[in-house]
Amino acid sequence: MEKHEENKAVAREGIASEAYVNISKAAWLTLCEDAYQRRHMEACGALLGRRDDQGNWHITRAHPLRNIASSPVYFEFDPQELLELELRYPGEMVGVYHSHPGGYARASSTDRENMQRVNVEQCIPWVWLIAVGPFECPVTSTVMLKAYHHYEDRGLVLVRVHLAEEAELQP
Ligand SMILES: [Zn+2]
Numbered sequence: 001m002e003k004h005e006e007n008k009a010v011a012r013e014g015i016a017s018e019a020y021v022n023i024s025k026a027a028w029l030t031l032c033e034d035a036y037q038r039r040h041m042e043a044c045g046a047l048l049g050r051r052d053d054q055g056n057w058h059i060t061r062a063h064p065l066r067n068i069a070s071s072p073v074y075f076e077f078d079p080q081e082l083l084e085l086e087l088r089y090p091g092e093m094v095g096v097y098h099s100h101p102g103g104y105a106r107a108s109s110t111d112r113e114n115m116q117r118v119n120v121e122q123c124i125p126w127v128w129l130i131a132v133g134p135f136e137c138p139v140t141s142t143v144m145l146k147a148y149h150h151y152e153d154r155g156l157v158l159v160r161v162h163l164a165e166e167a168e169l170q171p
Helices: 002-014 025-037 079-088 109-121
Strands: 016-024 044-051 057-065 093-100 127-132 144-151 155-164
Touching (some): 016 025, 016 127, 016 144, 025 044, 025 057, 025 093, 025 155, 057 079, 057 093, 109 127, 109 144, 109 155
Parallel strands (some): 016 057, 093 127
Antiparallel strands (some): 044 093, 127 144, 144 155
């Protein structure tokens, strides 16, 4: 059962969403810098912006958050810190990011469980970004970003990532 589910999920990596994520250069730089600074553990944080009527995500800012697990293979937000951020920026948190410093270029089984739980069971329409390591130098152009969303009808799909000019992010 477990194995079968795994294969199904891996196959789905080939399915791309029609929706896309626009990420501002500022957010991209913050995210890459964070992944580099915390390269011995999984860096993680919130993505702030908006989701449009077509279901695309427009990320203007990335906001690093503590990884209370302090692990190179796992991340866990501090629930209190996450709550404070949501209160500070009501309605602006449209996704989260974390890094894979070891270079694993897919959503892990834990990631996929989290994506399904939050997107489908909790009905929170976050996009999930994973920055794929290793982060040996602070050059952001070498950082690969993978984006995911778990749709109720289609399951887990990859979302295209577009590095946006600031003008494209205006509502
Ligand atoms: Zn992960």
